[in-house]
Amino acid sequence: DQQVKQNSPSLSVQEGRISILNCDYTNSMFDYFLWYKKYPAEGPTFLISISSIKDKNEDGRFTVFLNKSAKHLSLHIVPSQPGDSAVYFCAAPENYGQNFVFGPGTRLSVLP
Amino acid sequence: EAGVAQSPRYKIIEKRQSVAFWCNPISGHATLYWYQQILGQGPKLLIQFQNNGVVDDSQLPKDRFSAERLKGVDSTLKIQPAKLEDSAVYLCASSLDPGGSYEQFFGPGTRLTVL
Numbered sequence: 001d002q003q004v005k006q007n008s009p010s011l012s013v014q015e016g017r018i019s020i021l022n023c024d025y026t027n028s029m030f031d032y033f034l035w036y037k038k039y040p041a042e043g044p045t046f047l048i049s050i051s052s053i054k055d056k057n058e059d060g061r062f063t064v065f066l067n068k069s070a071k072h073l074s075l076h077i078v079p080s081q082p083g084d085s086a087v088y089f090c091a092a093p094e095n096y097g098q099n100f101v102f103g104p105g106t107r108l109s110v111l112p
Numbered sequence: 113e114a115g116v117a118q119s120p121r122y123k124i125i126e127k128r129q130s131v132a133f134w135c136n137p138i139s140g141h142a143t144l145y146w147y148q149q150i151l152g153q154g155p156k157l158l159i160q161f162q163n164n165g166v167v168d169d170s171q172l173p174k175d176r177f178s179a180e181r182l183k184g185v186d187s188t189l190k191i192q193p194a195k196l197e198d199s200a201v202y203l204c205a206s207s208l209d210p211g212g213s214y215e216q217f218f219g220p221g222t223r224l225t226v227l
Contacts, residue, residue, distance in 0.1 A: 043116070043203055043218030044155065089154050095168055099145070102154030
């Protein structure tokens with residue numbers, strides 16, 4: 001079974017600085033990972049993904065890094081903005097890649 | 113395009129009562145998911161449909177939870193009878209197809225409180 005851990009329940013960062021959110025997973029049979037962002041009273045929205053053929057994927061201010069040997073992902077946000085304040089979930093594949101297991105989330109607060 | 117619709121947004125019931133949630137996925141999306149999100153945790157998959165067939169319901173507590181997706185479009189999730197530990201946000205999501213290459217779009221969720 002896939003297990004996903006996000007060991008930092010919360011993170012506070014000053015506006016303009018880098019935010020780094022970490023994620024660890026246990027089952028590397030299918031290497032395709034997702035990050036979702038969630039605002040209060042809304043459903044999660046897809047942010048960025050990465051597959052095992054890459055070790056980095058960049059989309060604007062958001063970059064995800066994959067370390068397959070360590071079974072570790074990180075999401076970098078540079079520069080951080082107050083609108084980035086949200087809960088961020090990492091998700092790893094399960095059931096032969098048919099669905100995903102979500103981590104417990106990291107609450108990011110970007111302070112002006 | 114319209115997003116995933118869910119109703120109701122909030123529901124308060126007493127334990128042992130029944131409750132039902134409704135989801136209308138994005139038009140054309142074959143795959144529909146129901147998740148349970150308990151406070152402080154990530155969404156946990158309850159059931160996954162591909163059109164009107166069940167792909168995965170291994171984590172659905174079948175003694176009290178049931179779900180259906182008639183005609184491969186709308187879906188309902190029912191809890192009968194509810195327990196205190198069922199208090200959570202119930203999220204519906206849809207995607208064009210299963211698998212990681214197809215983004216899941218989430219609805220706003222239904223917040224259930226069981227007293």
